[in-house]
Amino acid sequence: MNKKYPNTTDIEKKNQARARAFIHLYLKVNFGLLNFSEREHFITDGPYDGGIDGYYIHNDSKTIYFIQSKFRTNDLNFESKQIDLSEILVMDVNRILDGEKNDEDSNEYNGKIKQLQREISSIEDIARYSYKVIILANLKDVKASDLRKLTGGFSCSVFDFSKCYENLVFPVITGTYYKASDLSINIDLSNKNAGSKISYTVLTGKGECEITVLFVPTIELARIMYKYKNSILKYNPRSYLGHEGKKVNDAIKETIIEKTTNEFALYNNGITMLSDETYINERIGQKNKAQLIVKNPQIINGGQTSYTLSRIYEENIDNDIESVFQSKEVLVKIITLLENSNHNNKVELINNISNATNQQTPVINADKISNDELQIKIQKCLFDKYGLLYERKRGEFADGIYNNYIPAKSILERNLFFRMFYCSNGRVTKARQKKLFIRQDLTFEDLTADENLLDNTYFAFLCFKKIIKLTHQNQRVDLNTYAKVRAMTILFKPTKIENYEDNIENNYNKLNEKWNSYLEDWKKSNYNTKTRKDKKTGEIRTYQSYNFSKWFDSEKFEEDLKEYYKITN
Template sequence: MNKKYPKNADIEKQNQSRARAFIHLYLKVKFGLLDFTEREHFITDGSYDGGIDGYYIHSDTKTIYFIQSKFRTNDKNFESKQIDLSEILVMDVNRILDGESTDEEGNEYSGKIKQLQREISSIDDIARYSYQVIILANLKDVKTSDLRKLTGGFSSSVFDFSRCYEDLVFPVITGTYYQASDLSINIDLSNKNAGSKISYTVLTEKGECEITVLFVPTIELGRIMYKYKNSILKYNPRSYLGHEGKKVNTAIKETIIENTTNEFALYNNGVTMLSDETYINERIGQKNKAQLIVKNPQIINGGQTSYTLSRIYEENIGNEVEKVFQSKEVLVKIITLLENSNHENKVDLIKNISNATNQQTPVINADKISNDELQVKIQKWLFDNYGLLYERKRGEFADGVFNGYIPAKSILERNLFFRMFYCSNGKVTKAREKKLFIRQDLSFEELTDKTSLDNSYYGFLCFKKISKLKHPNQRVDLSTYAKVRAMTILFKPENIEDYEMNIEQDYKTLNEGWENFLKSFQDSYANTKTRKDKKTGEIKEYQSYNYSKWFDSTQFEKDLIEYYKKE
């Protein structure tokens, strides 16, 4: 049976597919299962499933997960409707683990549940495994101890609607959904005359480090980035650059695809990777092969190279992938922090290395502060409270756009956020400043003031409408920011749910009277000044209008309300 999303308009089948996709989302994010067929293997939802909708046997953590999911078909129910406790009680985890083939009513368990039993029974060291119940549903006011009783004595974890957005949806659209703990990289020794690596230890004021330098097959880097994506670019000042890094991406792609020889090793600057522990073994029972293991890896330089290799890998998965990458290698420098217990020292050292390293695509100043705590906190706040995708790092949402999870227009670029914050809250002139992202000096408390942030959100929605009506190459002038402020003053509704409802009509109303409104300002606040004509020497009078000062004043708000009330 084809479990993929139905093409017809059958609402019931679509809802069934969405419910199944909900479990797929959990398996993809939490266990890094990228392939649809691979995830489908672990979904048991159906008749006589013993109340278990899915499972996963995690050999690394020695944990077996049993999933109970309740997908809601509309947004209101998804956010508010609770799972009935009786639905948790129907989970036959104990009976299934005891090897029973039927439920308490004598119904034979489905083939998927028997598959689960077979896989558990075939685990050699099953005594080392623990069990955990995952509940994908809203569940309030139930104590952990009571929940353990409901699940038959097993520990449990609840993913309610807010946790689903934070821990499942947001990671998938940013490409940070699966954390790498230990990475295994295969090394080719066939052309390495002096072994696979150069290694030496250096002492820094932040602690002792070991540096390992070696050439790694490009296919290995592509495979790693394909699976872990931005989760191993956490300390990189930016994520993958799609449109902006197009020239570099194309050059990398052409060197890999169009050449059968290894020019890539000559042309590319290489990749710098951070690791807590690094091991390399050149004796693994295979001729001309070695294995590299890195713990908690983070790429701090060369993310663009790595991500482009992952795109090539993804596009050629199958028989062609080995051929495309054959004999092509890239220089990798691994910095192992031998003293990594002090988190602040670790972060400072990472920043210093990142800033000092010469990269193929220049790192601008705004990129350098993209990982600051304030930026991380405001990104989370905007997503949790407004559903806004604040792009603190360039290219952060490129993976989500590339895979069709989100449209590019839904991303709030970092400078634009601060422009909207300032102009919607009365600092129209400030909103026009260049490099505003690095010029602002606001605290987290100021940025998350409810009224100010509500204004910013409404202002952003208005700006999107105004920008849509302008020519694509038309510069955003002072008047546009003033219009955003005017819309906020005149039309912002009480409830946030109503913000988008009348923006188009309200903007039409504002725009129809805007030129006359500015004319009224000229009539009321014009200053008569004089200047000398350079040719004739004649002194002439002219009218001066200080729009900037007016737009930033409380008088602007009074004049605006008075004028449009008359209209």
């Protein structure tokens, strides 16, 4: 436990724990090792480790991985400091594989390295295995052929800082870190008079499909979703809905936890799963048992149900988990695409099925375009450039929030992104439009035509968070707020991104304390006098009209703003 939770006042131990956690991260993401103790088994880092910090024996791919990690204790070094090539040369992979007990200096290898040797020597078909070196560090301008020479002839993959963010960190916070290839699901036949399933073949315009319908124990789906999470919701229009789907989630939990009978099979609409290949065997040498195998599974309907089951599983994993799910089943429909070579046809068919199927929580129009190429590109661009977590699918980061990997405030909701894009780039009125996410026709090229466009958007988002925090506004945001964001972008956006937050902290009060007087001064010289007849009294009343919206969207606003704040500062 000391390795997992070191004394926070001891900086050296904290840094050692973070370095160890870096290897844990790689093992979790790439091999689906969810338990800390399970991962710790493969950590070898320590004195006399032969230059190997961790390993993993992957039986499915017949590959043995040797890991060397160089964790940097500050962000600058993490992004820029390179691993020295001599550090790769100290990896004693060949000596260890040859069964040597000591390094070249006659130092005896530590117990974890000896454990590695024992596990390799016990593999019956070791001749079928290959070896691969993983380097968790920055390493530029080194050819793959040269790396092979440095590692003793082994294939090598480098995870530099950018690859770590993209392939390790982002998958963890979105719950997409470990992909399922073949899933094995156990079926209970004890109460099924007509066998475990019904199957039939359907011919569609996109090819032939086989549909298999059967009842599956809820604990099996809970176990699968606990391990694979959003990685098997790739084609689902949304991810897990936490707070927003609370009513449905609570109903699912109540039916599973508080009832000992199987009302869940009656109340729940069921789950639709896509598979490339589906096999079921009712004769597996166990009474009243069958086994279902699905290849490359994707849940396209019922993701909310599956994810809630996984939460129940996770919360009870240290208790009598079998009793919680005992005798409770859910209807599963598996669609097997018999002709799946055409990717475009496959995706189109999936989208059609998803849109046509009724769900317990309605799919809104914005959800239906969450998997569009534009949304995927925006998400990657914002994460790579600014570290922003763009939520293109509702609930996409629920797993990261639930596990305290990220705070909810760090997420940029999809509608808010477009509102910030428009208001910071001179279209303040457009930013107020309802359902903006589905009412814009921008392309990715439009968004990135000038690097200032997205820079402005990021700065605007930081300004918006500052304004909302100070004013304690609820979700209803008025035109005045967007105008302030635009004004901050015009007046105080610095050249360097790393200075954005400091500039907002240092200058927002300068804008805000004179903002109302600025608007009043403009009103005095830009109002229109209009008349209106009182319907009750018939009296003609005179009033002043102001068109703030038109002004905020004009170049004149920028000119007036710079002039006013130049004079009054």
